[in-house]
Amino acid sequence: MINVTIWNEYVHEKIHDQVKAVYPDGLHTAIAAGLAGEGFAIRTATLDQPEHGLTDEVLNTTDVLIWWGHMAHDRVSDEITAKVVQRVQQGMGFIVLHSGHFSKPFKTLMGTSCDLKWRVAGEQEIVWCVNPSHPIAEGVESKIVLDQEEMYGEFFDIPTPDELVFVSNFQGGEVFRSGCTFRRGSGKIFYFRPGHETYPTYYQPDVLKVISNAVKWAYPARKTSNVFGKSEPVRPFKEILV
Amino acid sequence: MINVTIWNEYVHEKIHDQVKAVYPDGLHTAIAAGLAGEGFAIRTATLDQPEHGLTDEVLNTTDVLIWWGHMAHDRVSDEITAKVVQRVQQGMGFIVLHSGHFSKPFKTLMGTSCDLKWRVAGEQEIVWCVNPSHPIAEGVESKIVLDQEEMYGEFFDIPTPDELVFVSNFQGGEVFRSGCTFRRGSGKIFYFRPGHETYPTYYQPDVLKVISNAVKWAYPARKTSNVFGKSEPVRPFKEILV
Amino acid sequence: MINVTIWNEYVHEKIHDQVKAVYPDGLHTAIAAGLAGEGFAIRTATLDQPEHGLTDEVLNTTDVLIWWGHMAHDRVSDEITAKVVQRVQQGMGFIVLHSGHFSKPFKTLMGTSCDLKWRVAGEQEIVWCVNPSHPIAEGVESKIVLDQEEMYGEFFDIPTPDELVFVSNFQGGEVFRSGCTFRRGSGKIFYFRPGHETYPTYYQPDVLKVISNAVKWAYPARKTSNVFGKSEPVRPFKEILV
Amino acid sequence: MINVTIWNEYVHEKIHDQVKAVYPDGLHTAIAAGLAGEGFAIRTATLDQPEHGLTDEVLNTTDVLIWWGHMAHDRVSDEITAKVVQRVQQGMGFIVLHSGHFSKPFKTLMGTSCDLKWRVAGEQEIVWCVNPSHPIAEGVESKIVLDQEEMYGEFFDIPTPDELVFVSNFQGGEVFRSGCTFRRGSGKIFYFRPGHETYPTYYQPDVLKVISNAVKWAYPARKTSNVFGKSEPVRPFKEILV
Numbered sequence: 001m002i003n004v005t006i007w008n009e010y011v012h013e014k015i016h017d018q019v020k021a022v023y024p025d026g027l028h029t030a031i032a033a034g035l036a037g038e039g040f041a042i043r044t045a046t047l048d049q050p051e052h053g054l055t056d057e058v059l060n061t062t063d064v065l066i067w068w069g070h071m072a073h074d075r076v077s078d079e080i081t082a083k084v085v086q087r088v089q090q091g092m093g094f095i096v097l098h099s100g101h102f103s104k105p106f107k108t109l110m111g112t113s114c115d116l117k118w119r120v121a122g123e124q125e126i127v128w129c130v131n132p133s134h135p136i137a138e139g140v141e142s143k144i145v146l147d148q149e150e151m152y153g154e155f156f157d158i159p160t161p162d163e164l165v166f167v168s169n170f171q172g173g174e175v176f177r178s179g180c181t182f183r184r185g186s187g188k189i190f191y192f193r194p195g196h197e198t199y200p201t202y203y204q205p206d207v208l209k210v211i212s213n214a215v216k217w218a219y220p221a222r223k224t225s226n227v228f229g230k231s232e233p234v235r236p237f238k239e240i241l242v
Numbered sequence: 243m244i245n246v247t248i249w250n251e252y253v254h255e256k257i258h259d260q261v262k263a264v265y266p267d268g269l270h271t272a273i274a275a276g277l278a279g280e281g282f283a284i285r286t287a288t289l290d291q292p293e294h295g296l297t298d299e300v301l302n303t304t305d306v307l308i309w310w311g312h313m314a315h316d317r318v319s320d321e322i323t324a325k326v327v328q329r330v331q332q333g334m335g336f337i338v339l340h341s342g343h344f345s346k347p348f349k350t351l352m353g354t355s356c357d358l359k360w361r362v363a364g365e366q367e368i369v370w371c372v373n374p375s376h377p378i379a380e381g382v383e384s385k386i387v388l389d390q391e392e393m394y395g396e397f398f399d400i401p402t403p404d405e406l407v408f409v410s411n412f413q414g415g416e417v418f419r420s421g422c423t424f425r426r427g428s429g430k431i432f433y434f435r436p437g438h439e440t441y442p443t444y445y446q447p448d449v450l451k452v453i454s455n456a457v458k459w460a461y462p463a464r465k466t467s468n469v470f471g472k473s474e475p476v477r478p479f480k481e482i483l484v
Numbered sequence: 485m486i487n488v489t490i491w492n493e494y495v496h497e498k499i500h501d502q503v504k505a506v507y508p509d510g511l512h513t514a515i516a517a518g519l520a521g522e523g524f525a526i527r528t529a530t531l532d533q534p535e536h537g538l539t540d541e542v543l544n545t546t547d548v549l550i551w552w553g554h555m556a557h558d559r560v561s562d563e564i565t566a567k568v569v570q571r572v573q574q575g576m577g578f579i580v581l582h583s584g585h586f587s588k589p590f591k592t593l594m595g596t597s598c599d600l601k602w603r604v605a606g607e608q609e610i611v612w613c614v615n616p617s618h619p620i621a622e623g624v625e626s627k628i629v630l631d632q633e634e635m636y637g638e639f640f641d642i643p644t645p646d647e648l649v650f651v652s653n654f655q656g657g658e659v660f661r662s663g664c665t666f667r668r669g670s671g672k673i674f675y676f677r678p679g680h681e682t683y684p685t686y687y688q689p690d691v692l693k694v695i696s697n698a699v700k701w702a703y704p705a706r707k708t709s710n711v712f713g714k715s716e717p718v719r720p721f722k723e724i725l726v
Numbered sequence: 727m728i729n730v731t732i733w734n735e736y737v738h739e740k741i742h743d744q745v746k747a748v749y750p751d752g753l754h755t756a757i758a759a760g761l762a763g764e765g766f767a768i769r770t771a772t773l774d775q776p777e778h779g780l781t782d783e784v785l786n787t788t789d790v791l792i793w794w795g796h797m798a799h800d801r802v803s804d805e806i807t808a809k810v811v812q813r814v815q816q817g818m819g820f821i822v823l824h825s826g827h828f829s830k831p832f833k834t835l836m837g838t839s840c841d842l843k844w845r846v847a848g849e850q851e852i853v854w855c856v857n858p859s860h861p862i863a864e865g866v867e868s869k870i871v872l873d874q875e876e877m878y879g880e881f882f883d884i885p886t887p888d889e890l891v892f893v894s895n896f897q898g899g900e901v902f903r904s905g906c907t908f909r910r911g912s913g914k915i916f917y918f919r920p921g922h923e924t925y926p927t928y929y930q931p932d933v934l935k936v937i938s939n940a941v942k943w944a945y946p947a948r949k950t951s952n953v954f955g956k957s958e959p960v961r962p963f964k965e966i967l968v
Contacts, residue, residue: 089355089399091617111351112426113331115470123479126718126899128880133575133670138705142881143718151475154854154893155468155868157331157427162402162647167880167893167901171719172475173852175893175901184354185399186617221622226397228357233393233414234610234629235655237365333859368657368960370638375817375912380947384639385960396612396651397626405888409638409651409659413961415610417651417659428859463864476852476869477897573838573883595835596815596910599954607963635959639952641815641911644888656959668838669883710881712841717877717898721849 002219003041005062006031007054009069009076010046012197019197027068027195027202034208040215047072052080059083064093064215067100070197074104081105089185093218095211098195101156106191109184110158116176117153120196123171125149127178127194131165136179136190136213144206150196152176158191166210168193179210181217186226190214244461245283247304248273249296251311251318252288254439261439269310269437269444276450282457289314294322301325306335306457309342312439318346327351331427335460337453340437343398348433351426352400358418359395362438365413367391369420369436373407378421378432378455386448392438394418400433408452410435421452423459428468432456486703487525489546490515491538493553493560494530496681503681511552511679511686518692524699531556536564543567548577548699551584554681560588569593573669577702579695582679585640590675593668594642600660601637604680607655609633611662611678615649620663620674620697628690634680636660642675650694652677663694665701670710674698728945729767731788732757733780735795735802736772738923745923753794753921753928760934766941773798778806785809790819790941793826796923802830811835815911819944821937824921827882832917835910836884842902843879846922849897851875853904853920857891862905862916862939870932876922878902884917892936894919905936907943912952916940 008028012019023030028044035042043062045053047069059065065084069076081104088094088109096106101114127144129137144166153174159182166179178193192210195201202208250270254261265272270286277284285304287295289311301307307326311318323346330336330351338348343356369386371379386408395416401424408421420435434452437443444450492512496503507514512528519526527546529537531553543549549568553560565588572578572593580590585598611628613621628650637658643666650663662677676694679685686692734754738745749756754770761768769788771779773795785791791810795802807830814820814835822832827840853870855863870892879900885908892905904919918936921927928934 085353109353111327111353113470115468117470117473119473119475121475123475124719124899126901128901130880130882130901130903131667131886132710132881133667133672133705135705142711145718151473153473154856155470155858156856157468157470159401160404160425160857160889163886164890167903169895169899169901171477171479173477173850173895174473175852175854175856175895177856177893183402183615183617188617221617221619226357226399226616227626228355228359228397228399231359231361231393231395231416233361233363233365234627235413235415235608237413366657366961368659370659372638372640372659372661373644373909374639374952375909375914375947377947384953387960396614397616398614402615402647405644406648409661411653411657411659415608415653417610417612417614417653419614419651425857425859430859463859463861468858469868476871477850569837593837595811595837597954599952601954601957603957603959605959605963607959635957637957639954641952641954643885644909646886655961655963657961658957667886710841710883712839712843712881712883715843715845715877715879715900717845717847717849719897719899721847721897 001041002215003061003063004035004066004215005058006042006044006066008044008046009072010048011072012070022198022200027197030202031066031211034202035212038212047075052076054080054084059087062092063220064095064218066095066097067103067105068097068195069103070099073102076104081108085109088187088189091186091220093215093220094187094189095214095218096189096191098193101191109189112159113157116156117174119151119172121151121172122148123151125194126169127166128169129165130167131163134163134165135217136165136210138213140206140209146194146201146204148199149194149201152193186220188218190218243283244457245303245305246308246457247300248284248286248308249310250286250288251314252290253314254312264440264442269439272444273308273453276444277454280454289317294318296322296326301329304334305462306337306460308337308339309345309347310339310437311345312341315345323347323350330429330431333428333462335457335462336429336431337456337460338431338433340435343433351431354401355399358398359416361393361414363393363414364390365393367436368411369408370411371407372409373405376405376407377459378407378452380455382448382451388436388443388446390441391436391443394435428462430460432460485525486699487545487547488550488699489542490526490528490550491552492528492530493556494532495556496554506682506684511681514686515550515695518686519696522696531559536560538564538568543571546576547704548579548702550579550581551587551589552581552679553587554583557587565589565592572671572673575670575704577699577704578671578673579698579702580673580675582677585675593673596643597641600640601658603635603656605635605656606632607635609678610653611650612653613649614651615647618647618649619701620649620694622697624690624693630678630685630688632683633678633685636677670704672702674702727767728941729787729789730792730941731784732768732770732792733794734770734772735798737798738796748924748926753923756928757792757937760928761938764938773801778802780806780810785813788818789946790821790944792821792823793829793831794823794921795829796825799829807831807834814913814915817912817946819941819946820913820915821940821944822915822917824919827917835915838885839883842882843900845877845898847877847898848874849877851920852895853892854895855891856893857889860889860891861943862891862936864939866932866935872920872927872930874925875920875927878919912946914944916944
């Protein structure tokens with residue numbers, strides 16, 4: 001049983017009618033409903049909860065954390081950011097959606113600005129798979145068509161992804177590396193581009209399938225902990241004292 | 243003409259006789275002397291200078307920054323760390339030597355703990371080239387033999403390197419990814435393992451050759467600046483207002 | 485149920501007493517026994533069988549093919565080589581052990597000489613994990629110690645691996661990229677170094693654990709087949725005939 | 727002085743009026759003219775010359791080979807293919823243009839089908855840089871707009887590129903990894919997508935700039951030759967005879 005926590009800043013949905021119309025109970029609730037049949041143990045957490053809903057108890061029992069944020073990135077405390085980053089480095093899977101590219105934990109884990117081009121114009125996005133044997137692409141068609149989405153365009157200022165799984169074509173002419181994996185410490189990270197708050201992207205089955213696959217992929221391997229620090233030689237030799 | 247700044251915390255050399263004996267004028271001075279014939283414009287900077295010698299004027303005119311630090315990482319101010327990180331992201335080359343793996347700028351750019359195993363026992367290190375067509379390996383033999391070095395052992399907790407150039411074998415049985423490249427923003431980073439303060443590693447010609455090659459490799463390409471933010475379509479389409 | 489076929493040239497074991505003493509029924513039989521508890525459906529195949537035991541029927545029902553060959557690489561027919569290569573490209577997993585680096589299918593899939601340094605001197609090999617969150621490393625300690633093995637040394641002339649999982653230290657001073665993944669078409673390939681025919685390497689539990697993990701990792705994703713060739717536009721535009 | 731040989735099958739231009747109109751003296755001549763100011767020593771070679779113009783003398787004095795082929799791939803002899811592949815593995819740079827993705831040398835070096843989707847409909851291609859600090863992108867704007875080009879679409883069946891430099895957006899909705907680097911042996915390979923024979927792509931300055939940059943990038947490092955085969959220990963140990 002994989003323990004999944006879906007974190008959403010949950011601000012747009014409460015103050016923008018257009019967003020409320022699409023996600024009346026919040027993006028997190030829609031994603032949770034979309035993943036309901038996958039056999040995960042799913043919790044949600046939001047910005048306005050104590051410790052943003054990410055208490056030590058929640059983080060320590062989360063295998064994979066899904067993150068959606070946009071207009072309130074700076075209201076996420078440095079303390080919780082540090083805890084999320086540390087948990088990822090210790091092995092918690094981390095799936096960062098759409099405007100989460102600018103979230104504090106993602107930027108801290110990347111070491112880059114994570115900046116990009118953008119445009120909200122209701123244009124078509126076609127997400128192509130460039131790595132069809134990757135487990136995150138399993139059972140997903142060669143392309144995902146989103147009739148209306150926000151545009152994100154290159155150059156996307158991230159480190160070279162470990163693996164590139166999806167690339168998007170936008171009607172206005174841009175491209176974007178839409179599905180990227182990274183490893184940081186013992187944790188696996190997947191960035192997935194789609195999901196502007198004014199479009200019903202997270203109701204679309206192939207989008208949910210990608211997120212579900214990513215949860216399974218990011219689920220931490222049960223691994224002996226890494227050992228660091230001063231070490232005795234494995235193969236004894238005559239030491240030269242210094 | 244490539245403008246190189248060699249930064250050294252310059253603490254060991256002033257307080258430890260054993261280090262002073264090897265590098266009487268500091269590691270930075272030895273490296274500067276070793277690179278003297280390469281045609282670079284070389285400056286040095288140290289921790290105890292105002293702004294650690296890394297004023298805006300120095301950073302803005304540095305093409306490639308070489309960094310050595312060890313016992314005083316925490317005395318590097320957060321302000322200077324942030325400036326170094328930003329300059330790398332904007333295109334300044336960054337060559338991190340040996341114990342610089344734990345420096346604030348490197349850790350910030352990596353997003354990981356950068357931890358490792360270590361042992362100071364005067365053992366032999368053999369640095370093998372695993373990427374012989376890489377420009378950083380140009381003119382370097384297939385292996386570099388260091389008669390005495392500190393051991394650094396895997397798991398080295400870094401992100402997957404963009405390119406792996408050197409791997410070390412230690413007498414005590416460990417291995418280490420000793421030459422790794424990373425890109426962050428517009429900047430190129432090279433981590434190079436050798437160089438414990440008690441051994442004359444930075445007088446060895448093949449070690450200096452690698453550092454010199456790395457300077458040339460990390461020299462920023464003259465590139466149109468990246469443009470981010472709201473963008474008009476390249477290919478006009480009928481906008482669907484949202 | 486994963487269908488695994490273990491292919492062995494099975495020549496050394498019949499003509500060299502020293503090898504027969506270690507693997508009286510062949511390396512393939514020892515590996516099959518070692519994987520017996522993993523729940524795979526295991527078959528074996530050898531060079532001297534009709535079509536080297538790799539008939540269309542066998543290949544078409546193999547999910548993952550394990551390959552060990554050494555002194556008889558040139559006796560593998562070009563026809564069977566081509567079939568193995570094609571099946572890998574279509575999605576069959578391919579685990580290449582030790583001297584299989586010089587096998588015809590592996591060299592064809594790599595596009596390089598796959599040459600390396602070697603020495604048979606009964607020396608110690610220590611295989612270190614450099615990617616502890618990779619599924620192939622799951623449940624494996626940070627190092628595997630092999631008391632006696634053949635040495636393989638860098639430069640190993642392979643393409644840059646997609647992922648580097650293990651690196652070996654040899655007593656004589658060399659290093660080797662011992663666990664490497666590659667993707668070719670829809671197929672996943674894992675090269676794993678240990679396993680000289682005169683040493684009991686394939687009886688060692690941690691070596692078998694790596695091979696078992698690799699089988700699971702290489703098991704083909706159930707994916708819609710790739711479509712190639714002439715394509716209609718996804719997004720209609722006014723065609724300019726040429 | 728970099729010795730560049732531009733190879734073109736040179737068939738379309740002699741039999742198709744539409745192509746002759748664009749490239750009256752052949753694609754190779756247009757590319758040679760476009761690179762004329764770069765200070766390279768440029769030769770051309772074509773399919774119908776003896777040994778396809780790629781004699782041992784030519785290959786042995788070529789630093790970087792540029793390849794364009796399309797309708798006559800199967801008329802390139804296996805012998806010349808093998809020589810080109812071997813020279814690349816020994817360090818010759820290799821720049822493969824457009825439909826050269828299906829050439830024998832490229833397929834042999836890749837180990838995959840190199841298949842893709844395509845459409846000739848005069849549509850717009852926008853080539854975006856996703857790696858702006860890469861030397862192949864130096865001095866090139868963030869995008870290259872080609873008013874009319876053939877479409878190539880993903881999935882492009884190549885191994886994971888070592889580096890991804892450009893990604894294309896096509897008007898009809900597809901994307902393509904248009905600028906990819908690979909290393910094979912000591913040789914550097916760059917695949918660059920644009921250049922259908924009916925469009926004046928190779929007269930466009932930014933396209934020529936990319937090719938010129940790629941020539942400089944692929945120019946072989948002067949490196950000690952790799953040594954393979956039986957090796958004595960670097961670090962003596964008590965041998966255990968087997």
